[in-house]
Amino acid sequence: MHLTAAQQRDVFQWDVRTWSKAxxxxxxxxxxxxxPQRTLAVGERGGGLSLWLAMNGHQVxxxxxxxxxxxxxxxxxxxxxAHRIEYRTIDIGHIDFPDAHFDxxxxxxxxxxxxSKEAQARAVAELCRVLRPxxxxxxxxxxxxxxxxxxxxxxxxxxxxxxRYLRWPQDRDLFNGFxxxxxxxxxxxxxxGRNEAQRTLLSRADDLWTPVLPKRWCYVLxxxxxxxxxx
Numbered sequence: 001m002h003l004t005a006a007q008q009r010d011v012f013q014w015d016v017r018t019w020s021k022a023x024x025x026x027x028x029x030x031x032x033x034x035x036p037q038r039t040l041a042v043g044e045r046g047g048g049l050s051l052w053l054a055m056n057g058h059q060v061x062x063x064x065x066x067x068x069x070x071x072x073x074x075x076x077x078x079x080x081x082a083h084r085i086e087y088r089t090i091d092i093g094h095i096d097f098p099d100a101h102f103d104x105x106x107x108x109x110x111x112x113x114x115x116s117k118e119a120q121a122r123a124v125a126e127l128c129r130v131l132r133p134x135x136x137x138x139x140x141x142x143x144x145x146x147x148x149x150x151x152x153x154x155x156x157x158x159x160x161x162x163x164r165y166l167r168w169p170q171d172r173d174l175f176n177g178f179x180x181x182x183x184x185x186x187x188x189x190x191x192x193g194r195n196e197a198q199r200t201l202l203s204r205a206d207d208l209w210t211p212v213l214p215k216r217w218c219y220v221l222x223x224x225x226x227x228x229x230x231x
Contacts, residue, residue, distance in 0.1 A: 001027070001055060001056055003020075003023070003052075003055075007055070007079075008020045008023075010048060010051060010075060010079070011023075011048040011049065011051055011052045012048055012108075013046050013048050014196070015187075015190055015191050015193075015196075015199045015203075016196065016199075016200070017190065017199070017200050017203040017204075018186060018187040018190045018191065018199070018203045018206065018220060019108065019109075019140055019187075019220060021184070021186045021187075021220075021222070022108075022138075022140040022184065022220070022222035025138075025182065025184055025222055025223075025224055026106075026138045026222070026224065028224075029136050029138060029224040030053075030056055030058075030104065030136075030138070033103060033104065033136070035056060035057030035058050036057055036058050036059050036084075037058045037059070037103035037104050038058075038059055038061075038101070038102050038103050038104075039053045039058045039059065039060050039061070039102060039103060039104040039105070039106065040060075040061045040063065040095075040097070040101075040102045040104070040105045040106070040127075040130065041053060041060055041061065041062050041063065041105075041106045041107070042063050042064075042090060042092045042095075042105070042106075042107045042110060042127070043063075043064060043065075043092065043107050043108070043109070043110030043113075044062045044063055044064050044068075044072070045064045045066070045068070045069065045072065046072065046075075047062055047068070047072035047073075047075050047076060048075075048108070049106045049107070049108055050062035050072075050076065050085055051075060051076055051079055051081065053104070053106065054076065054079075054081035054084040054085050055079065055081055057084075058084065058104065059084055059086075060084055060085045060086065061085075061086050061087075061088050061090075061097075061102075062076075062085050062086065062087050062088070063087070063088045063089065063090035064089065064090070065089065065090070065091055065092070066089065067089055068087045072087075073087070092107075092110065092111070092114075092123040092126060092127070093114070093119060093122045093123050093126060094126065095126045095127070095129070095130050097130045098130070099129055099130065100130070100131065100132040100133065100135075101130050101131075101132070102130050102131055102132065102135060103131070103132055103135050103136075104131075104135060104136055104137075104138065105127045105130065105131055105135070105136075105137050105138070106137070106138045106139065107127075107139050107140075107141075108139065108140045108141075109140065109141060109142055110123075110139075110141070111123050111124070111141055111166075112141060112142050112163045112164055112165055112166070113162070113163060114164065115162045115163070115164050116164060117164065117171065117174070120164065120166075120171075120174055121174055124137075124174050124175060124177065125177055128177040128178060128225075128227055131227045132227070133227060133228060133229050134226070134227060134228075134229035135226075135227045136224055136225065136226050136227070137175075137178065137223070137224070137225040137226075137227075138223075138224055139222065139223050139225075140220055140221065140222040140223075141166055141220075141221050142163075142165050142166065142219060142220065142221075143165060143166050143167070143168055143185065143216075143218055143219050143220060143221050144165040144166065144167050144168075144219075145165070145188075145217060145218065145219040146188075146217045148189075148192075149191075149192075149219055152192060166221055168185065168215070168216055168221060175223070175225050177227075178225035178226055178227055178228075179226050179227060179228040179229070180225070180226050181223055181224065181225040181226070182223065182224045182225075183221060183222070183223045184221075184222045184223070185215045185216075185218035185220065185221055185222075186206070186210055186218055186220050186222070187203070187206060187210075187218050187219045187220040188206045188209050188210060188213065188217060188218060188219070189202045189205065189206060189209075190202040190203035190206050191219055
């Protein structure tokens with residue numbers, strides 16, 4: 001489905017023009033699966049990806065490590081999709097659902113908060129476990145980026161002390177449990193903007209720079225990972 005600019009803001013919520021570049025990749029994978037599918041969204045305190053899945057007609061378990069705030073439920077009610085969404089408190093490292101329970105799992109900017117590669121590997125393995133054979137993981141996560149990103153995060157980012165940014169291609173092995181993966185990298189300087197208007201402007205400049213600069217300089221990794229289809 002095509003999202004309006006306002007819908008994209010509700011789905012992605014921050015640095016929208018950059019992170020929403022994951023959408024064509026995800027949408028293509030989702031469109032290949034007839035609705036309704038059973039889907040799991042993790043790290044969903046803002047509820048944006050749950051909103052997107054529900055707008056596509058899927059049944060969603062919207063989850064976070066802490067109880068969901070009222071604003072998240074209000075967002076889903078405002079878009080008329082709350083009847084498709086169930087709210088759960090879930091630890092991504094220990095997902096309390098049985099094996100092969102979901103058709104689709106999604107997350108955005110979540111596993112960096114786990115702080116170590118070992119914890120990130122456990123989380124991705126858990127997501128793979130609860131997917132059915134042939135199921136897909138759709139995700140977007142923060143990359144380490146350039147030296148400039150590292151310097152400015154240390155100065156301005158409150159979570160810098162515990163966040164583990166993915167390194168590429170060194171962290172490709174986190175997804176080795178899947179049969180196949182399709183990855184995209186984007187975003188160079190847009191996240192350095194101090195407000196959303198600045199980030200939007202910088203993202204337009206990034207459109208010019210990204211094709212000619214090393215992909216390892218990007219700060220967003222998006223992917224579609226497919227679980228083996230055999231039983």
